[in-house]
Amino acid sequence: MTDVVALVRQYGEDARAASRVLAAATNAQKNQALLRMAELLEAEQDNILAANDQDTAAAAANGLDAAMVDRLRISAKSIAQMAEGVRQVAALADPVGEMDDFKILPNGLKLGKMRAPLGVVGMIYESRPNVTIDAAVLCLKSGNACLLRGGSESFHSNQAIAKVIYQALRETGLPEACVRLFETTDRAAVGAMLALNEFIDVIIPRGGKGLVKRITEEARMPVIKHLDGVCHVFINRDADLDMAVSIAMNAKTSRYGTCNTMETLLVHQDIAATVLPRLQAAYATKEVELRGCERTQAVLNNIAAATEEDWFTEYLAPILSVRVVDGLDEAIAHINHYGSHHTDSIVTNDYADIQRFLREVDSASVMVNASTRFADGFEYGLGAEIGISTDKIHVRGPVGLEGLTNQKWIVLGSGQVRV
Amino acid sequence: MTDVVALVRQYGEDARAASRVLAAATNAQKNQALLRMAELLEAEQDNILAANDQDTAAAAANGLDAAMVDRLRISAKSIAQMAEGVRQVAALADPVGEMDDFKILPNGLKLGKMRAPLGVVGMIYESRPNVTIDAAVLCLKSGNACLLRGGSESFHSNQAIAKVIYQALRETGLPEACVRLFETTDRAAVGAMLALNEFIDVIIPRGGKGLVKRITEEARMPVIKHLDGVCHVFINRDADLDMAVSIAMNAKTSRYGTCNTMETLLVHQDIAATVLPRLQAAYATKEVELRGCERTQAVLNNIAAATEEDWFTEYLAPILSVRVVDGLDEAIAHINHYGSHHTDSIVTNDYADIQRFLREVDSASVMVNASTRFADGFEYGLGAEIGISTDKIHVRGPVGLEGLTNQKWIVLGSGQVRV
Known part of the structure; x- marks a missing residue:
């Protein structure tokens, strides 16, 4: 238990440090990493499929129903789609640093807004391994470090995908800690993550209503959540x-x-x-x-x-x-x-x-x-979605790059002081 | 205890119903109520000052230090400033219904965003009675119903101000429940409020760091908070x-x-x-x-x-x-x-x-x-501020009308179905 807490804390600390580097990274740097990920996904297809076979075999052996096993399964085609999705995100405009809404105040101050990453995004999700790459890619492009806690059923598939992500980050000179897939399946890791408001700025859960409710109640940081679709x-x-x-x-x-x-x-x-x-x-x-x-x-x-x-x-x-x-x-x-x-x-x-x-x-x-x-991110032209929000604050509906950013105020002066 | 829970629940239910009416209200209707509030603040000045005298006398008798008593005190001048502030908010553009970011998707759907109220805003605040009018006015203009839980030290001042608000709402045909100042000083009311995520969409605390921390930990709904200013x-x-x-x-x-x-x-x-x-x-x-x-x-x-x-x-x-x-x-x-x-x-x-x-x-x-x-709402030209956010999601810095709204997606079609 204590070891897991310490491990997750270390993940958080590293992610926070990486997020500072990533917030300053140029669009070109981020795209280089993304395009390399797409290449590596294709090059490592056999490894990813083999890892996925392990997961689906274990799931079948553990008596998961056919529909669940089916949701776990990755094919050569789905890897090609992942790679294509990564390239689509690379092609999107970089939201970070975008300036907007400038006006000049009576005292001559120029006041505007600049779009900035949230910082560190924590994802907690079940089954589908494609969430690993989708989340990593959207966070990276929007300048956020991310901590990914995938489901135990897709453990090997997720690790195989994460290996590709780490390699691409290393090769392009971005900190590997920009993306961190949990290497433990210990359930205590989730609790530890939800207490880490010092290092995680927002949690995005993806899974059943029960999971989402539990996370919302326990999380010490804001949660962007999808409850249900009536x-x-x-x-x-x-x-x-x-x-x-x-x-x-x-x-x-x-x-x-x-x-x-x-x-x-x-x-x-x-x-x-x-x-x-x-x-x-x-x-x-x-x-x-x-x-x-x-x-x-x-x-x-x-x-x-x-x-x-x-x-x-x-x-x-x-x-x-x-x-x-x-x-x-x-x-x-x-x-x-x-x-x-x-x-x-x-x-x-x-x-x-x-x-x-x-x-x-x-x-x-x-x-x-x-x-x-x-109503989804692809149809709305967001390139991809990290989730769909049914919340009333921050972002509603499909969450793409913009939903993973905020706007800070920018004030440009020439020596003004307040009377 | 149970009575307080039931009372707060009733406040919440009424506020939710009122918020539906208010979301559909025109700018003219809302401004009529606001301008009437400004008039009534001035007309009821003697009553408000008398109520404030009760509060400051009680505070002094209870041994509050001079600085605290001073923060509680209202003068004829501060009432004039309140009224002026209300008129300034009335003069601001109505953010509700604002449409933006329209584009045409390949299938001909027109996709854009429309600004909407958050719904019901809960405020929990200490001392300064001017928060009562500032919060009510900003929420009203942005189409949100609000539940206000003021500090016990300013109980009578807050009630006197609320009386003016209720009267203005009644006279202009908006539901009185658009604004509800708690009539109880029972501390259990705060806990009841923080559990009411069914009816309250966001909580905005204003007060010391201890209060804000406690509220953030206990609230079952999102919190827009200000922790400290280093x-x-x-x-x-x-x-x-x-x-x-x-x-x-x-x-x-x-x-x-x-x-x-x-x-x-x-x-x-x-x-x-x-x-x-x-x-x-x-x-x-x-x-x-x-x-x-x-x-x-x-x-x-x-x-x-x-x-x-x-x-x-x-x-x-x-x-x-x-x-x-x-x-x-x-x-x-x-x-x-x-x-x-x-x-x-x-x-x-x-x-x-x-x-x-x-x-x-x-x-x-x-x-x-x-x-x-x-860095504050008046200086930034927001007209007023309901608080200053040090959070990373939804809104950063001074929170004015825009921070009290969100954007929903609008899709205009001509019979499109998804293939």
């Missing part, structure tokens, strides 16, 4: 019904397990009788189970009642809650009360209703005539 | 010495008790022998005690040695630590290690050194040829 589509009275059905189908059925999948469909009462039967038929082809409010049940036969619990639920499965609402007010109130402030969309052509929906829906992404499934 | 001025080798002395004097002696006061002076070794004696003579006229490193002591007679502890200390008193450094590298390293990431200034005419200082000093405000004393 996303809505509201079909307004005037919606183009073909568009509405297309969006509602895509938002629910294109993938069931993603956080930007719709979990509750809201339908304006004026068109419920028209659109609900069409939707029921369409969902039936995908074997999506519908659970409805009383007014939905009055239109559709043979569907179960949605309980109060259902409205709060992220199914991550072919199940959909359906509610008929009086109009825009009730739709917005439902979303703000039952939703998770993730992503919500309205289908309509009504200008005034759009203005109100955009302004009053309190979610990270608010959409008009588009599928909720678009 | 600010530095670095006099570079090429500094204009008149300017350097003028800034160093102002930064230390214009006020001792403020967080943007310089606590440590760093001097380039090449000019130590020239500038330190001048500074010593100048500080002597203000009876500022100097504590120096060995190299400082070698130049100046009769000054105490600065201990490791001194470099970390916010004196808030006429005491100054002085250190001679080899150059820019050591100055930056000292500031980042011993400082509190608040405000630091360099005096120099060297372009390359300025670029490095601005980029590498990890502080909320980084200045060139200006006194650290400028």
Whole structure:
């Protein structure tokens, strides 16, 4: 126990020191390291795949279900995608040092803002080994050192990927401690990490709701977190019904397990009788189970009642809650009360209703005539995402380079003193 | 105890409901309420002063020291200043609904950002009653409901000010629950508040370091906090010495008790022998005690040695630590290690050194040829400040309207679905 605490403390101290060097690194230096990582990922493909085989074999032997083992698995194709992702991040503009919002104060001081790295980012994540490279690369480009605590199931895969990262840092003259993957699977390391507010500026957890809750409660530093994705589509009275059905189908059925999948469909009462039967038929082809409010049940036969619990639920499965609402007010109130402030969309052509929906829906992404499934870092052009935030402060929605930075005030004077 | 928990929970629930109305309120509605508050502050001046007399009399009777009693005291002049401050905030641009950063994605989706209120802001503060009106006004203008827990010493003053706020809200048709000053002085109310992450989106503590630490540790929601202000001025080798002395004097002696006061002076070794004696003579006229490193002591007679502890200390008193450094590298390293990431200034005419200082000093405000004393919301033109953040995420330095908002993603489509 004490050894782990000391080890994690050392990781933190080294990361803090490395972060100072990295904050001053040029875009060219950082890109050189990134492009070398991409090359090495490809060159070391066989080692990474062999390490991954160890992990998947152990997972299967430990009785993990097939879906879990599948999430662990890396292929030659996924390594190629990782390398491509690294190159995409290298190609992004460097946010660090960007200056903005300059104005001249009455006393002649020039006041503006400069974008700066957060410092040291701590990531705690489960399974998927690609998080190791995604997180390292986004942190590096945004000038942050990072401490990575991966899941024990992907231990060997993560280490093989980290080896490539360390080598690229060494070869390009950046401190190896810019990225540190934990070499211990001791669970006490997580607790030690969460107490290290002296050296870690922010924690980003990626994993199940239980993990995220525990981390948020225990962390002594700020947490950028994703809790759940209870996303809505509201079909307004005037919606183009073909568009509405297309969006509602895509938002629910294109993938069931993603956080930007719709979990509750809201339908304006004026068109419920028209659109609900069409939707029921369409969902039936995908074997999506519908659970409805009383007014939905009055239109559709043979569907179960949605309980109060259902409205709060992220199914991550072919199940959909359906509610008929009086109009825009009730739709917005439902979303703000039952939703998770993730992503919500309205289908309509009504200008005034759009203005109100955009302004009053309190979610990270608010959409008009588009599928909720678009809410992610790649689709938004961030190059990649280190997570999706459902928090209200610092950053909302997909977290890319900008979310890993802050803005400091810059004051340029010529000798001014305060009277 | 249970009653207090239930009461605070009710405050939270009401504030959440009010925040939905306020998020949709127009700038005109909010300004109407603000301007009415300013009028009522002036009209109710006698009541507020009488309530304040109660507080100051009680404080004196309870043996609070004169300085504390003085901080509690309100005068006709300070009420006039409060009213003026309210009018200034009303005159600021409404940040809510501001749209920015729009781009068109390859699939035709228009992606941008819209500024939105955080929701419900919880303030916990000590003594000074003007925080009640400042916080209420900034939250209202930025579309946030707020829960205010003031200090027991200023209970009557705060209630008298709150009465004016409630009346203005009622008269202008905004929910009274947009602002709620706690009516209990039960200390259990603070604990109850900090557990209410369901209804409170962010906590802003204002008070001593002990209070802030306790709140940060206990709060279940994010905290925007100000810990301490260990600010530095670095006099570079090429500094204009008149300017350097003028800034160093102002930064230390214009006020001792403020967080943007310089606590440590760093001097380039090449000019130590020239500038330190001048500074010593100048500080002597203000009876500022100097504590120096060995190299400082070698130049100046009769000054105490600065201990490791001194470099970390916010004196808030006429005491100054002085250190001679080899150059820019050591100055930056000292500031980042011993400082509190608040405000630091360099005096120099060297372009390359300025670029490095601005980029590498990890502080909320980084200045060139200006006194650290400028770091506050009024000086920065924010109209007012609800606090000064020494955090690394969300907002750094003076927190005005923008710091009380976030940006959500806006996606405008024409029927797009994800393939």
